[in-house]
Amino acid sequence: MKTRWWAMALIAAAAQSAWADGLTSLEAFMKGAQAGRADFTQTVTSPPRDGQAARTKTSSGTFEYQRPGRFRFAYSRPFAQTIVADGKTLWLYDADLNQVTQRAQSQALGTTPAALLASAPDLQALRKDFTLESAPDQDGLQWVLATPKTKDGQLKSVRVGFQGEQLAALDILDSFGQRSLIRFSNVQSSASLPASTFEFKPPQGADVVRQ
Structure with a gap:
């Protein structure tokens, strides 16, 4: 029985090591998940100011994407x-x-x-705008740290978390010290999405601001 137990443990360890690198997970995600949908919960934490404690806001909704270049975030709460x-x-x-x-x-x-998640077609395209490196495993996930190559934007860094090749989380830090943690659930990585998913028409009577 001990021999069988150790054999199973070695097999499990080998399976885990296949996804030990966050960049490997990111590359597999971009190659294998051309369209998908998920539910999400987003927690935004603002840094403390003027002696006040940090403020936290939570929202939730659904996320759908079709690479390259199409996505929809639909917030429902609050x-x-x-x-x-x-x-x-x-x-x-x-x-x-x-x-x-x-x-x-x-x-x-x-x-x-x-x-x-949705705009770049592959890892090579992402490297044009981001410096990518594997980050330490945390919370049972494999992480990639993405740092923008341009330093004049509001985004400071993003960590992308994977469970295997399945998208699990985004940890976003902006230049003001605000952190947004998005956790995904009910992920469908090979969803078939109609073209109308990514169409938008301003509701009648809405004020439209062009920037």
């Missing part, structure tokens, strides 16, 4: 907000304000977390 990239235009709709912000996608997504 406020309804939709972010859609259709390949040419980035749309942001705030339901409470009934306001739509419209931006050229090519100017908006170069060094953002969305580029890591």
Whole structure:
């Protein structure tokens, strides 16, 4: 029985070592998951200011993507907000304000977390905008640290967490010290998504702001 036990342990260890490197997981994700969907929970923590404690806000919703260049973040709690990239235009709709912000996608997504998940077609394309390196395992996940090569943006760094080749988390730090931790659940890595998923039309009566 001991021989069988150790044999099983060695097999399990070998399987884990195959995903021990975060960059390997990221590359497998980009090659194997061309479209997908997931639920997400986002926790935003602002740094303490003027002697006050750090502030935390939590939101949730759904995320869908089709590489390259298309994604939809639909926030449902605590406020309804939709972010859609259709390949040419980035749309942001705030339901409470009934306001739509419209931006050229090519100017908006170069060094953002969305580029890591949906915009870049492969790892080589990502390296044009980010320095990528494996980070230590944490919380049972393999992590990649992505640092923008341009230093004049608001994004300081992003850690992308994987469980095997399945996307599990984003840990985003901006230049103001604010941290956004997004955890994904119910991930479908080979989802079939209709083209209408990434179409957006401003609701009637909404104020449209072009930037």
